[in-house]
Structure formats: C-alpha cells, structure tokens
Amino acid sequence: MVAVFYKDMLSWYLLTLKIREKLEAENQGQGSEPINPDQNLPSLPEVTRSDQDQEESNHNHDQTLSEASKIEVTKGSPKEPRDDWVISITDKLEQAHRDDDTTIWGKLCIYRVPYYLQENDNKSYFPQTVSLGPYHHGKKRLRPMDRHKWRAVNKILKRTNQNIKMYIDAMRELEEKARACYEGPFGLSSNEFIEMLVLDGCFVLELFRGAVEGFTELGYARNDPVFAMRGSMHSIQRDMIMLENQLPLFVLNRLLELQLGTRNQTGLVAQLAVRFFDPLMPTDEPMTKTDQSKLENYLARDKAFDPFADMGELHCLDVFRRSLLRSSPKPEPRLSRKRWSSRNTRVADKRRQQLIHCVTELREAGIKFRRRKTDRFWDIQFNNGYLEIPRLLIHDGTKSLFLNLIAFEQCHIDSRNDITSYIIFMDNLIDSHEDVSYLHYCGIIEHWLGSDSEVANLFNRLCEEVVFDTEDSYLSRLSVEVNRYYNQKWNAWRATLRHKYFNNPWAIVSFCAAVILLVLTLSQSFYAAYAYYKPPS
Template sequence: MEGEDSTFGSIEELKEPLIGKEENLEPLGRSSEDSSSGWVSQVIRAPTRKDFEAEKNNSISIDLVGERKELIIHVDENLEPQAECCIYRVPRALRKMNKEAYTPTVISIGPLHHGNDKFADMEKQKIRYIIEFDKRIRPEKWQQLVNFIEENEKRIRNSYEENSELKKPEFITMILYDAVFIIELFLRYWPTERSDDFLLDRTCLSDAVWLDLQLLENQLPFFVLDGLYKSAFPNLDPDNGHPSFILLSCVFFGHCKVGEEINVKAEDILHFTHLSRYFKTKKYPKEFPKQGEELRDLACAVKLQGSGVQFKGISEGACLLDINFEERKWLGIPCLKVAELQIPHIEVDDYTETLMRNLMALEQCHYPRETIVCNYVDFMDMLIDTDEDVNKLAEARIISNFLGESARIAKMFNDLCLEISLSDSNYAGNIRGLKRHYENSWNNAKATLKRVYFSNLWKGTGTVAALLLLVFNLIQAIWSIISAFS
C-alpha cells in the first residue's frame, strides 16, 4: 500500500521499526524503570563549597544566585504541568503502598512505560492489529491519521505530566501504533465483528489487557483516539449499526451493553481511567459537612447493626457511590423507627483494588478538591474493620466476595486510603445520621431487646407467649384481690 506524500511512506515502512527484533526490544526513550527525577537533577545540583561559605557568612553570594539562575534558564522542560495535563505518574507515596497496582503487566500504552523490554511480545500483537486495521481503510487514510497527530502533537505532549524524551517521528509513530491497536481491538470486540482472535480468545491475556488499559500511567488522551477513529471512518452511521468510539469504549470496559443509551460525550472524557470514574460518579449525594464537624470514628458495620441499623444492598439502577441512610417510623409510631443504610452492590474480585487505586490516584492528581471515589472508599473503610463486618455486608447483599477469605476484603479497604488526602465528604449527611443513631441509648436498648427476645420466629413466639401468660396471671391476681374485698 503506497500513500502519496506520506511522512511514513508505505504501511510496510510504518511497521518496520517494530518488526526487527533488535529495534523492537530497544527502548526509544526513557524506560519506565527510570526515575522522573533525572532531569530535575539538572536544576537541583549538589551544594558546593561556595554554598557553605555563603551560609557561613550569613550573606548572599551574587555569583551563587547567578549560577542558580543560569541552571534554571537553560532547562528546556516545563517545570509546571500544562493546562491540558490529565495523565500522571502516580505519586511515590501511593506507589509504595502497592507498586503492582499502578504498573502495566502485558502492554504499554503512551510514553510513560514506552520502551520497556517486558512488553516486546505484545508489541508484535500491536503490529498484527495494525495490519488488520490497514484492511479496513483506504491507503490515503494513513496520511490523514499522521497529519491529525502532527497537528495535535503539542496538545498530546501537554496531556502528560512528565515530558517525553521521544523525538517527533518516534513520538508520532508511538502514538499512532498505540491508538490504532486500541481502535482495532475495540472493533474486534464489538459483537457483530467477533471472530476467532488470538488475544481476545485467551481470557487471561485479554483480562490483563483490559486491566492495563485502565491504569492511570498507561493512557492516551481520549480526543486522540476519538479523532483518529473519526478520521479513519468519516461516514459513520449509528442508525446502521456503526458505533461511535465512545460507545465502543463503554462496551469494551463493561460500562454499558450494546443497545443501551449512554449520556456521555467523547469531548467530556479525558482518557479511559477518567471514563471509569465518570460512570462511578455520575450520580452521588452532594451534602457537605458543617464547618468543624467531625466525620471520622464512625462505628463499624457490626456495631451499627448492634444499635439497630439495618443494611440493604441495591442492585438495580444505582451508582456505586449512591449511599443513603434513612430513618422511618414503624407503623406510624414515632418511638419505633426503622434505621436503614442502603449501599449499592459491589463485586470485589482480583481487579477491584487495582481499579480503585487508579481512580483514587487520578483524583489525588487531577481532582484534589473533589475526591468522590476516595470518599466512598473512606466510608467503606469506616464500616469495615474486620472480616465480621465484611460478612455482615455480604449477608445484606452489599458485597459479593470473589476473593475467598473475607479478611482479604477487610484488609483491602483498610489499606486503600493510606497516604490519601480527602476533600469534604459527600456522605456528610449519612455519617451524621448514623452517628446520631448509634449514640442514642434508646436505639441500642431496642436493638438488644430485639436481638435477645425476637431474633427468630421461635424466640419471638416464646417471648410473646410469656408476655401473654404474664398478663393473664396479673389479671387473675387482680381479679382475686377484687373478689376478696367484695
């Protein structure tokens, strides 16, 4: 296939850099194992003797200031993230909690992990998908795709917190390879296109790719993927079964099913990690705490249940974060209230911690004043202290345990919020109501009475029978006294 005036020539030339074994395995830029502090050392040098002399003399050295200024002036990289920045290196404090949760295992997307030898095998799969994608489009389309990336190169680079060391041809090629691979993967996953496929048919491999594509450090800007998709297929007709790229993405990641309406626009999504956060936070309570209000030290699930709080799992039509606590009168009697904490159902499996950690890392970096997912995890952490709390929530169909031991889930929630900064909690009203209910001695007394005497049908029947017998005996005694004085 030949494309006129193409920056990269034929499709064979486009594939060539990754087909050769030696070139395929050699990193083009900084390895993912390299520290991001390398270029910083150009600005922050080790102190010299002149530094110590200036400090000793308690005076300012003009020469020293000049040297510092020269060092800073000659740094090419921007020290501050650009306005378009949305893809970050996970902060060290979070990474040390669970390094594996933030590191791709089988595939590298974007510049942050580009060039690592461990992804060499999957680079060959990318080439296979590029060849398949080539069959879908006209030859001249390749130049349009390259032009789109060239026109948006600065915006793409600015989307990353860390400056890429890749030169322009290498950077454009890398973005094009990764984007075309993702588009072809999503198209092959679409139900009407499904056929035998080496990657998709191997569950362990496809699951690993599915997870890697949602890691914060392993992203392409969504506008790049959507723009290339529209450039490659300009005559899309949704009415004839041609899905938009946002729909392809939502179906691939399980945010919706084919045929379901999605109320999300491509221009509102930053990348795949952000897409997942969107679907988890599109509906949530927005009541914030009063000034000076203490919203920590909430009793765990077992203790709350001991005070009469009932737990209810919500399965249909609820956002994961849509937690609600309500107290309602029983049979219209004010002193007999039913307290119920409604929490949407969540399946906890081998991928849950990784997905949660990356959503939380995105909030720490991009939404520090709107840590909605972090607040949800913090709320669940307050409810869960031990495996007994997990079991209580599982009995209420709030948690489905696919990890095995309940203690693993308890530890997961207890560890997730370590090194996390929280904004004002959007569960302030729920926490306030739960604390008020738990601290009410009458509620605890009612719950104890119910647990001891009415925990099941037999105990309840026996308790009622004993009360009736007591009443009858009391009436008989009163009647006997009245008869004696008649």
C-alpha cells in the same frame, strides 16, 4: 665571567620585553594606549660591574622569571569550581521558570502515581501486559506486545487502503498538545513520540471496535492470540484502565476519524470505551442489549444514532469514571459546595476521615441494612433506620480499578472525589470479616475472592495513604443523619432488646409465655387480695 654576565642580563631583558608585549596586548583589548616596548626598559649594563651588582642582577632575574611563570599559569588555568556552581544554579532557576508556566498545567491530565500511593500496592498501578503512552514505553517485560500493535496498524491500513504517512502527519499536528497532557519529561524524541501515538492509538481502537463489531469482522482469526475474546483480554483491560497507561482521548478521536473517513465522530470513542470496559464495572448489571445495538448500528453507518455530546473526557480512565457517575442524577450536594472555596482552604485532616461507624456497631444501635435495587453502586440512602446500599461486585480486578480511580481524583484538581468518598465510606463500614459476612447476607456485597477476610483487608488497604476532607464528600449529609440516629440511646436499647430476646422464634415464644405467665400470676394475686379485703357476703 663577562660572557656569563651578558648572557644572564640578556635573558632578563628578553623576559621583560615579553611581559611588556603581553601587557600591551591586554591594554589594547581594553581600549587603553599602547605601551612602548622600549619605554622604561633598562639598558644593557656595562661590563664594568662589581660582583655584588652581578649577584643582585642574578637574583632579580630569578624573581622576574618566577613572576612570569606565575602569569603564564594564571592565564592558562581553567575556570574556578565556583563559576560552574553559579552556572548550575542559574540553569536550575531557568528550568524552574519554565516549569512554573501555568498554561502547561492547565492541559495536564495524565499523571504519574505519587510515591506515597505506590507504597500501598505498586503492582496495581503499573501495567503487566501492554504499555500505552510514554511512561512505560519500551520496558522489557512489555515489548512482546509491540509486534501485535504493528499487526493492528497493518490490518487497519489494509482494510482502509490508506498510507501510514497520513496517520503520522495527523499525529505530528497533535504532538505538542499531546505532550502537554503528560507530567514531567519522559525522554522520547519527536519521531519516537509520534510513532508511539500512532502505534498505541491504532491498537486501542482495534480492541474497542473488535469488542463491539467482533474481531472476525475486522479480519482477525478466530484463534488470534490477542485480538480475540479470551482470558488474556481481561489482563489487557486492566492495564488499559491504569492512570499511567493512558492516551489523550483527542488522539483516539482523530485516529478514528481517519479510519472512518468522516469527521464529527465526537463521543464515539467514549462510547466504544464504555462498552469495552463494561466487564470491569463493579456491578453485576451488564450493558443492555439496546445500548449494544446502538453502537453496532452507528458503526454500520446508521445516522439515527445520536452519540453523547462531548463531555470533555480526558482519557479512557476518565471516560470509565464518568460512566460510573453519569447514568443517574447527580449525587447529593456536599456540605461544602466548592471543593477549593474560601471556606475550605485548610489542609485535609487525616484524623477526620471517619464518616460512619462499622456495620457491627451500627447494628447494635438499631440501624438495619438492606440492598438497594439500582445499578448505581454509589447511590446510598438512609430512611427510617434503614441504610440502603446498592450491590457491589468485587473481583480480582476491582482493587486495581479503585486504586487508579482514587489516584486520578487525588491528582486532578478539576475532578470531584465521588469515587474516593464512596470507597472511604465502605472502608468505614467494614472493619472485619463479620461486617463483610453480614453485608453479603444482606445481598450488598458479592465477591469472587477467597474469603470474607480478604474483602475486609482489601477495603482497609485501599485508602491507607489517601487524605480528603469529609465535608467535601457527597455522603457527608447521609453520614450526619446516620450518626444522629446512632447517638439516640432509645434506638440502642430497643436494638439490644431485639438482638438478645427476639433473635429467633423460640426466644419470642419464650418471651410471650413469660409475659402470659406474669399476667396470670398478677391476676391471681389481685383476686386473692381482693377476696381477703372484700369477702363475699
């Protein structure tokens, strides 16, 4: 009995001593005075204790052991879930602070197409043959073109007797600047991103130069599966004009400088791009032979050729867009001069995108249509009741081209919306296949699609999710003039008379005969009445 009692009390004493030692260690870490382990510790009890005291001691021993185990569990338990939640919120705020850096936004120019536009037709926004840039890099369906990209790099190195390291070092210097051009993270390491710039950039330049100089002159076989002017080139051109499939123009400029061995090649890549994408132009006026000879002479080191000055082009899509608008004087000024001025701070209203009535309604109001002879497809004029519209050529690549131009103008704040304004204007004009048929009759629309209904459907779907301010359109003044003419009742009455009674030569003959008959009848009646009141003497 006594041995058991001593054993229990000794266990209680050792546990208490252990707890004291832990408390002392914690207090020393907090700078407090150490605790004497013998202080306030109970002395070993005497043998002469009652059974009641023994039961109390056993109860205290069990309670102390339970508290000690609780302390041990608390000390070794992991952090509470709430702590991880607070850390997660802090990380998100830090990322938001980094994303709020406006200096990064200023360099952004290659965007991901917004989802609300992709719902219209995502195939027109995503490449089907070749990937350029990081957004679609490494996708399975586009990998077969990678071996042809490496062929292009190899051909350049052999032709110029250069080392690949020179290109890698040059792209490493431009890496940070190039990354800032793209929207959002894309998961490529530094080496992968630099390799992508070299590979895609050299591939693009080979296509550009081959379209001007000839691929055989660059060392490619006549029957090359990619570097030859064959049917697949149209698919490649269409992919290279997509918004998500772009390379910064300064990357291409630097790579071309390395190839030619001289600096100050400003504007040459832009000129090559315009020549390469010329078959996609929505007009039937190809680049003149004079323009082609200028490019060929420059590539032959003819210093007489003065390339365009640097206009601040961002990438090939921006170059193509500027080429559509650069070849002529600027469009008419808008009703609102500044796109984001203090007068134009409201959100564009989707209900106010009707610039003009459709062709059928305008014809009923007496407005006539005729083709305007110019290669500037957007240069529309209205004079003396005639709406003059340049010829527009529509082919199977027009839809993708217009959709990506619209997407760029919707995303890039510093871009005017001239292409979007033109397409919405044409969308207003075309409501049905009858409208397309009449514009085709006037020589305004030429298309290679299956039917006029497909053309009408194309325009009606191009701007389904696009929102813009009608007052910010270069066609706003013209639309006001057309609508003013449309609202004049006399013009509508005159048009109705012409459409119903003068719509063919036989109707004109019948009308003239009726007028003559009416005049003769009135004359006969007059002379009969005159003879009755004033008979001859």
